[in-house]
Amino acid sequence: MDSRRILNKKIPDSTVRRLSHYLRSLEGFEGEGGTVSSEELAARGQTTAAQVRKDLSHFGSFGKRGLGYRVEELRERLGTILGVDRTWRVALVGAGRIGLALFEYPALRSRGYECVAIFDSDLEKVGCLWGDLPIRGPEEFESTLSELDVELVILAIPAAGAQDMAARAVEVGVKGILNFAPIRLNLPPAVSVEDVNLVMELEALSFSITQKEQEG
């Protein structure tokens, strides 16, 4: 069965996260050429074997009962499903500290996310080089994204300018946005958005701790 078949159902976010974990686990197995059981994948992903089988069943049939999954085949198919069997051309908007941390994060390039352009509105930064890439001003935004066929934008700017830059990116064909700005972007449903909001992560932690204290 083709794991690229059209899916009519929404795959839960939690399933997608676990697929990423399974793929990481399988990379640890690479080169051994053997098989892996749903129990082994479950143990590494801190879930259950039944959950592993259910997660994978969204995408067709994998493996054989009692024989497990062929590591190399499952790794390739998970790569295809997650869209990491190819290179994604990424623009970074915001050359501040978070932008720099992302730019220098080695796992991004090794996973196929290639930063091809950097933008900042600060005139003192425009023209500086990060590696081989010049920091460009916002007036070059649309033309650069088009010329370089950028598909993903990482928004690492304050809330104030984020909606505007996101809308401009979508206008020239950007399909996905990783948003570090602490606002909810209002974009057409065809655009994929993932929010990373550090305050909300900390609030989720303090919520959880507060709840547990009350229960205890």
Next chain:
Amino acid sequence: MDSRRILNKKIPDSTVRRLSHYLRSLEGFEGEGGTVSSEELAARGQTTAAQVRKDLSHFGSFGKRGLGYRVEELRERLGTILGVDRTWRVALVGAGRIGLALFEYPALRSRGYECVAIFDSDLEKVGCLWGDLPIRGPEEFESTLSELDVELVILAIPAAGAQDMAARAVEVGVKGILNFAPIRLNLPPAVSVEDVNLVMELEALSFSITQKEQEG
């Protein structure tokens, strides 16, 4: 009804995220002293009025039908529910680029997350000051966490050392961990963990784009 009452049911993560959004929206209203309807909160949080009412109903009764919510009261109660009506003492583990971006992120302190200690295993960094705080070596980890009553740890280190540092933190009473290391931490269920994994966020984006391309 007391919003600090003991809850026996698990509140979905998505609800907690929306509570953070509602709180942000209400902060924009602060000082006006008026009321806000579930429709207004829904519009700002990009959800529905019914969802707002459902989310808030987990925590007792708020507002009056037809009159909306008193802004100041709802803001205070959301702050209590999310555990942000107090200060949290935080230690940062990892004085690299991500650590520095977090340390200098102004929203953290303004929300009550106060960094009181920084650790790094790099001897060239140990002893340097970030603001008023010295970077400490791992041999001071447990004693410092205990002395300073640290409750939350931000782990901004590579995968290799993360499980060990997390377990050491839990051993001396840390209740929550914001984990940037790309591994799943294996900790007692009483400890709250939130993972921020940038590769997984990007994979969720490329998954979503790939799915939409197949559907289109």
